[in-house]
Amino acid sequence: MKIFDYEDVQLVPNKCIVNSRSECDTRVTLGKHTFKMPVVPANMQTIVDENIAEWLAKNGYFYIMHRFDEAARLPFIKRMKEQKLISSISIGVKENEYKFVDELASLQLVPDYITIDIAHGHSNSVINMIQYIKKQLPDTFVIAGNVGTPEAVRELEAVGADATKVGIGPGKVCITKLKTGFGTGGWQLAAVRRCSKAARKPIIADGGIRTHGDIAKSIRFGATMVMIGSLFAGHEESPGETKVEDGVVYKEYFGSASEFQKGEKKNVEGKKIWIPFKGSLEDTLVEMEQDLQSSISYAGGNDLEAIRKVDYVVVKNSIFNGDIF
Ligand SMILES: NC(=O)C1=CN([C@@H]2O[C@H](COP(=O)(O)OP(=O)(O)OC[C@H]3O[C@@H](n4cnc5c(N)ncnc54)[C@H](OP(=O)(O)O)[C@@H]3O)[C@@H](O)[C@H]2O)C=CC1
């Protein structure tokens, strides 16, 4: 098995065919909808809230609302539908979530996307939930995760998942690898590659993105979409607490399996960090899009497909060689 991560890989340029990077098209289709970029902010409480979700939907970006305010989900879907915006929520696998699916079905309130969001997605609990959603809400696009192996991708796709989310433990606020010894942390890009080779449906690469260039690398190794937490944390719009230390403003970013999310210290697999304030989320999204347009131009094309075919080299820790940070 070839093992590498984002920092070990560089993509090899091809002859440019555009006169300006603005000609490069970063749009991607997932299910019935096309979005501005193959990027989605992580469905975490310090990354997305209803205001951000609504803004993203209105501006043509994909979003997945988190599942940590269970009662707010139904009115949220209604509100998005009234505005004719895409509705995209998360769900768990406990008993009450089956009742929630029943409620949505009985009200004929069909979300466009439902993401089953649990730590160890290669499990019967996720398989049962996929099958239940597909039975009750057959028109909903189901994203299932998280997983880290080709076997898991195949099994979840076979029972009805429309996309799978790949990444066990590569996240910035993740401590799964330390607490359990398991995961794709340190070789997430290779795991995305392995999973995408087995996949017949889209893969969402989740976690471990540290630079905008990592988005292009994820696409090269088979991802349709990339889920990002830390790069979207710390913005003006970001939910969560702000603190000022020695004149520097920070915003909190905590794991969904941290004690800060759970409210207790049981089965903790996440931590909290403080991110220096970054300004507006919109500015970051614009910069990300420009960088991705540039990636497409280096790939020698004018859309994301060009990136999927480029050559690459693996040189351990190569991307920071010679750089002073
Ligand atoms: N991508 C990643 O690497 C990780 C992400 N997370 C995030 O943290 C949040 C909480 O996740 P999670 O704890 O799954 O959600 P929940 O607390 O909602 O747990 C979901 C269900 O799965 C069970 N469960 C959880 N982990 C395991 C496991 N390893 N083996 C067997 N059963 C399990 C839980 O029971 P019980 O608690 O009793 O075991 C519970 O019944 C999610 O948002 C998830 O995405 C968490 C860890 C890793």
Ligand SMILES: Nc1nc2c(ncn2[C@@H]2O[C@H](COP(=O)(O)O)[C@@H](O)[C@H]2O)c(=O)[nH]1
């Ligand atoms: N092991 C844990 N993983 C977590 C937790 N909360 C979220 N996550 C995962 O991290 C990514 C975001 O990663 P980043 O590198 O972009 O910051 C997120 O989408 C989840 O899959 C957690 O508590 N433990």
